[in-house]
Amino acid sequence: MAIEVLFDHPLFRIEGDGVHTRMWCRDWVNVLPLTGDGQAVLIRQPRFGTGTETLEIPGGIIDPGEDPLVAAQRELAEETGYGGGAWRSLGWVHPNPAIQTNRCFLFVADGVAPIGPQRLDPLEDIAIDLHPIDRLGTLVTEGAIDHALVVLAIQRWMLERATTG
Amino acid sequence: MAIEVLFDHPLFRIEGDGVHTRMWCRDWVNVLPLTGDGQAVLIRQPRFGTGTETLEIPGGIIDPGEDPLVAAQRELAEETGYGGGAWRSLGWVHPNPAIQTNRCFLFVADGVAPIGPQRLDPLEDIAIDLHPIDRLGTLVTEGAIDHALVVLAIQRWMLERATTG
Numbered sequence: 001m002a003i004e005v006l007f008d009h010p011l012f013r014i015e016g017d018g019v020h021t022r023m024w025c026r027d028w029v030n031v032l033p034l035t036g037d038g039q040a041v042l043i044r045q046p047r048f049g050t051g052t053e054t055l056e057i058p059g060g061i062i063d064p065g066e067d068p069l070v071a072a073q074r075e076l077a078e079e080t081g082y083g084g085g086a087w088r089s090l091g092w093v094h095p096n097p098a099i100q101t102n103r104c105f106l107f108v109a110d111g112v113a114p115i116g117p118q119r120l121d122p123l124e125d126i127a128i129d130l131h132p133i134d135r136l137g138t139l140v141t142e143g144a145i146d147h148a149l150v151v152l153a154i155q156r157w158m159l160e161r162a163t164t165g
Numbered sequence: 166m167a168i169e170v171l172f173d174h175p176l177f178r179i180e181g182d183g184v185h186t187r188m189w190c191r192d193w194v195n196v197l198p199l200t201g202d203g204q205a206v207l208i209r210q211p212r213f214g215t216g217t218e219t220l221e222i223p224g225g226i227i228d229p230g231e232d233p234l235v236a237a238q239r240e241l242a243e244e245t246g247y248g249g250g251a252w253r254s255l256g257w258v259h260p261n262p263a264i265q266t267n268r269c270f271l272f273v274a275d276g277v278a279p280i281g282p283q284r285l286d287p288l289e290d291i292a293i294d295l296h297p298i299d300r301l302g303t304l305v306t307e308g309a310i311d312h313a314l315v316v317l318a319i320q321r322w323m324l325e326r327a328t329t330g
Contacts, residue, residue: 007172007179009186014172014179019288020213021174048185050262093313096260097215104313123184148258148269152313155320162327
């Protein structure tokens with residue numbers, strides 16, 4: 001059966017085939033940015049989904065045709081004013097293959113530093129919040145960081161550290 | 166501004182306040198079930214979001230008023246026919262606080278065994294797939310498991326093992 005658009009929104013579409021329903025989204029990206037002196041560049045912002053303020057790593061939506069790494073570097077610069085550093089991929093995941101079409105690409109950037117001012121969208125309200133990298137695991141286990149895609153990136157980085165020493 | 170329902174579906178609702186939009190969902194649950202002889206009870210199923218067959222751990226939607234642990238035990242029994250074992254919580258996360266209202270509760274169950282037949286919903290098509298627990302990390306890094314909430318639960322269990330020996 002053909003796929004029909006049931007609800008259209010600038011950031012996603014609800015699609016169905018008469019039996020199943022799903023949310024079409026563009027691919028997403030996030031990055032764990034680490035400074036040369038052992039700080040993680042985290043962000044605080046109000047989130048409408050949960051109605052709470054969250055502590056997250058920078059990220060966002062990949063523009064059409066944009067390379068995931070370029071998107072991650074753009075989002076980091078826009079949301080925090082940080083840039084530079086040595087970047088590497090932590091792979092990608094499907095945020096939810098049951099009901100979403102898209103992927104989320106994960107990066108870590110070592111040695112980022114301030115390079116300019118934040119450039120926020122009109123609806124964004126983002127505060128920069130530096131935390132020592134050795135506290136990231138505790139922020140997750142204590143629930144201060146609870147966004148699944150952020151937790152996943154931090155856990156992947158922690159597992160990498162645990163196995164490489 | 167009041168929150169309005171913009172699109173209604175049995176499994177979710179799209180809600181908006183005139184500026185922001187979000188997907189209301191019931192809370193979810195998943196469980197990493199491990200047998201006494203060192204196998205993880207994984208499941209394979211076609212997923213409409215991505216249009217692919219996925220390898221996942223069992224899980225689903227928590228019924229209204231249902232305890233998350235009870236829901237996880239019910240989903241494990243329905244989807245695989247396995248039960249029993251020693252259960253413990255791996256905490257919970259917000260699948261996506263930016264655009265979703267709900268939480269996902271995570272469990273691990275040690276020492277599960279077959280207790281009855283699968284009981285699948287009419288739209289479910291689930292095959293049971295046992296994998297040695299020492300292969301779980303590789304299944305994730307090789308991309309055979311790519312559902313973010315499944316990856317997150319496995320990583321959390323691996324980090325727990327890495328720190329407790």
